[in-house]
Amino acid sequence: MTGPIVQAEGLTKRYGRRTALSDCTLAVPPGKVVGLVGPNGAGKTTLLLIAVGMLRPTAGRIEVLGSLPAANAAQLAKVGFVAQDTPIYAGLTIADHLRFGAHTNPGWDQRIARDRIAELGLDPAQKAGKLSGGQRAQLALTLALAKRPDLLVLDEPVARLDPLARRDFLRSLMAYIAEHGASVILSSHLVSDLERVCDYLIMLMASRVRLAGEVDDLLASHFRLIGARRDPADLPAGCVVLDESHTDRQSTLIVRSTTGIDDPSWTAEQLSLEDLVLTYMAQTIPAPQPALETTR
């Protein structure tokens, strides 16, 4: 798979007067764990539902793994989806769910499914409605993994889990990817959930794509500068100030610079992904999308 796993152009979804997603253009490179972040209501779920063919866009085009979402059985087989709140059939047992997966997916790997249920210490005869939130999410993930998809789409999979279940969930996801390989898109309104797992970031704000790029590139091009108080206007060219705060003696700036900072009068620090995202969330000026330019 060399082409983009998701390619969207001008993707827009309106519900009556409300715009859930506007003019979203994206090209997500393959083999990545993509974090889709943004505040609640930014359009993350809408984008993911369009990508798995559960929603029809109002305008624009989207291709997932080279064809229309949910176009046919072969396309459905390539994409695994775990919806928000990880729905399962409450009245059916875990074994029923696995049998359902086996009956409806030609690529079903019963060994993966069985091993995962055993690792989680779950009784296959148990009714899914009696599972805890974390176990439920794990069952939904098991169904999505055992169909052996090329792309996994997870919508806020850990939002309702306690920290321990959250860690276990992400750990088992990463273990699967390490062993079997697959691209992943997972959304969260908390960057801290994704920081440890994702290597590509898409940020949605108020229905628009605010930032998209490789996590490494983003981190390498953003700095916190601390130095004696001064006017931020005398920074070298190519430096864009995203945020500034000043005390009587000291100035702290957050800047984007692709060339690096070699002025010794500044102490340059790397930003954490969370700080970087929060900085952009507070911004109103449009941000460029560096990674998008490079992947085209």
Place this chain on the structure above:
Amino acid sequence: MTWFTWRQFRTQTWVTVAALVSLGILLVVTGRSLAHAYASTIAACHGDCAATMRQFVLQARNGTNGTVYNLTIGVMYAVPALIGLFWGAPLFAREFETGTHHLAWNQSVTRTRWLATKLAVVGGAAAATVGLLSWAVTSWAGRVDSAAADRITPLVYGARGVVPIGWAVFAFALGVTLGMLIRRTIPAMVATAVIYVVAVTQIPRPRLVPAVHINRPLDMYSTSVMYNNETHWVWADPNNDIVPHDAWLLANRSVTPSGKWFNGPVDPGHCSDMDACTQWVGTLGLRQDLTYHPASHFSPLQWTETGIFVGVAALLVGFCFVWTRRSTR
């Protein structure tokens, strides 16, 4: 997909099978007592058997047999509606409500196939259940119906033959469609109940097959005249002897030469005494207007109504397919 549909539907299936078996046992047991009553009355009768027939009908419609007779009519009317409510409406509404359609629609089975399988399995079960039920009830009540000669009259008509199957298929398709549009189980069930009852009661049943229509001069010897001396209205009720006793009588009234229903009011002078009144009514040139469906219309009426309901059900199912396609990608 078929296995999974069956798995989801398993509880309802066992409940239905248990109910059908219980009713079957009841019908077999009471059927024997009915056969015994038949053997001792009608089968043993020679010559004029009208009184014997009445006696048999009386036996069949009272006591234990009568309870079963009324029960079967109730069951035949209730089951198609219940199928719409409990099999049709929740079929998709519950998936949307609990979000499990996200799970179902993201396995390697197209949404069209998912829809087709569910509709075929559950819809087929609905038609088969009511077909079996109607066959059992129609055979059980066969002797009573022919002795009472009322198979075509409204209450009995809907509890016999193929019409209940048409209703069940329609109720199921209606429930499924409303469940898909409303996406919540209870509101979908309520909407299904309301629309179903309106459809089944408001279909212009007598007009589905052209009725026999007789328009003839009013025979005053067999017409009873009534007069209300306060409102001065007068009614002329003609005898309906020419209508077969096993027919479904729709209308029998006296009309003026221009075709309007005759009911006065009249000049009180004509009707000071009833003989004079009757004589006077006889001079108005009134006609008797009779409309009825003879017993032979039972099958054409049944098949026409079934065809209409099955046809509407097919349109609803078609809509479900189009809706699923258009609302997703």
